[in-house]
Amino acid sequence: MPRTVLPDSRRSPRFAGVSTFCRYPLLEQVLPENLPLDWAIYGVPYDGGVTYRPGARFGPRAVREESQYVKPYHVEFDVNVCEALSIADAGDAPVRPYSPRENADVVCAFAAGLCKPNAGAKKAAITRLLAIGGDHSIAYANIRATWERLNKPKKGLPLIHFDSHLDTVDSVWGERWGHASPFIRAIEDEIVDPRRMISIGVKGPLNSATDLLFAKEHGVEIVTYERWRREGVKPIAAFLKRLGRAGAYVTFDIDCVDPAFAPGTGTPSVGGFTSAEVLGLLRSLRGTSVLGADVVEVLPDRDPSGITALLAAHVMFEILALDAVLASVSGSVPGG
Numbered sequence: 007m008p009r010t011v012l013p014d015s016r017r018s019p020r021f022a023g024v025s026t027f028c029r030y031p032l033l034e035q036v037l038p039e040n041l042p043l044d045w046a047i048y049g050v051p052y053d054g055g056v057t058y059r060p061g062a063r064f065g066p067r068a069v070r071e072e073s074q075y076v077k078p079y080h081v082e083f084d085v086n087v088c089e090a091l092s093i094a095d096a097g098d099a100p101v102r103p104y105s106p107r108e109n110a111d112v113v114c115a116f117a118a119g120l121c122k123p124n125a126g127a128k129k130a131a132i133t134r135l136l137a138i139g140g141d142h143s144i145a146y147a148n149i150r151a152t153w154e155r156l157n158k159p160k161k162g163l164p165l166i167h168f169d170s171h172l173d174t175v176d177s178v179w180g181e182r183w184g185h186a187s188p189f190i191r192a193i194e195d196e197i198v199d200p201r202r203m204i205s206i207g208v209k210g211p212l213n214s215a216t217d218l219l220f221a222k223e224h225g226v227e228i229v230t231y232e233r234w235r236r237e238g239v240k241p242i243a244a245f246l247k248r249l250g251r252a253g254a255y256v257t258f259d260i261d262c263v264d265p266a267f268a269p270g271t272g273t274p275s276v277g278g279f280t281s282a283e284v285l286g287l288l289r290s291l292r293g294t295s296v297l298g299a300d301v302v303e304v305l306p307d308r309d310p311s312g313i314t315a316l317l318a319a320h321v322m323f324e325i326l327a328l329d330a331v332l333a334s335v336s337g338s339v340p341g342g
């Protein structure tokens with residue numbers, strides 16, 4: 007038996023039925039004896055933290071829709087994600103559209119709640135969390151919930167960050183919890199360890215050189231898009247080696263991809279990775295334990311053909327595949 011049972015696509019075609027992420031079952035459909043699950047995927051339909059074009063609140067629905075054709079077998083890793091892992095769609099987190107600070111709290115409470123045993127139940131429902139945004143401010147909430155799940159490690163979590171921007175701006179228009187600020191807050195609150203953080207795909211133009219200062223001063227490894235073109239995955243491989251077996255949280259802002267491949271995003275800047283390059287980069291993380299993850303900043307109104315949401319769905323799948331390949335290598339998969 008696969009650990010995640012999908013509808014039979016020969017009987018219930020991929021274009022039929024109610025959309026869940028990659029057709030994984032809804033969490034409420036999972037029988038209690040099959041808990042805990044390896045992963046819960048949930049949407050965060052929130053874009054109250056944007057500094058430019060709004061609309062990412064519709065991201066989770068668009069990604070669900072475009073994920074229907076994401077199949078479970080990963081060719082390069084030779085692993086079937088649904089055989090290796092138990093996964094469910096936990097629906098959408100509650101949101102507070104008018105308040106970034108309150109939103110972070112309610113999303114975090116929802117995510118942390120998934121990881122705690124319910125009253126009467128012995129086991130937590132979920133071991134790992136994958137959030138689909140929504141703007142990048144929602145990453146803070148999922149990182150915090152992941153950090154709590156791991157019993158609040160003192161140094162904070164290692165972070166692998168794909169983005170055009172560093173998202174370490176202290177505040178914008180007086181707001182400290184917007185989508186330009188999740189990592190400065192996470193570093194201040196010591197839920198992310200900046201010395202074990204890498205930002206990949208950064209490209210300009212930025213407001214000024216000072217935009218890079220906070221990250222540089224706190225020891226964040228910055229791999230700009232151009233540096234990646236010159237040096238390839240070497241700096242990333244060196245970072246992973248330094249990380250060892252610690253594992254890392256992965257946060258993926260779709261705007262690190264060239265808008266030619268991912269036009270549906272709210273703060274686009276041209277250049278950047280192609281879709282294929284991004285898949286290759288994610289696969290280069292093979293061997294790293296993914297502690298939790300998010301995929302953010304899909305803006306469906308600017309995505310008429312759905313390619314951005316489709317890419318986001320594949321990014322989500324690649325992240326799960328990293329864990330699946332690790333689970334199948336370690337042989338720790340019960341029940342086959």
Ligand SMILES: [Mn+2]
Binds near residue numbers: 170173259
């Ligand atoms: Mn971002």
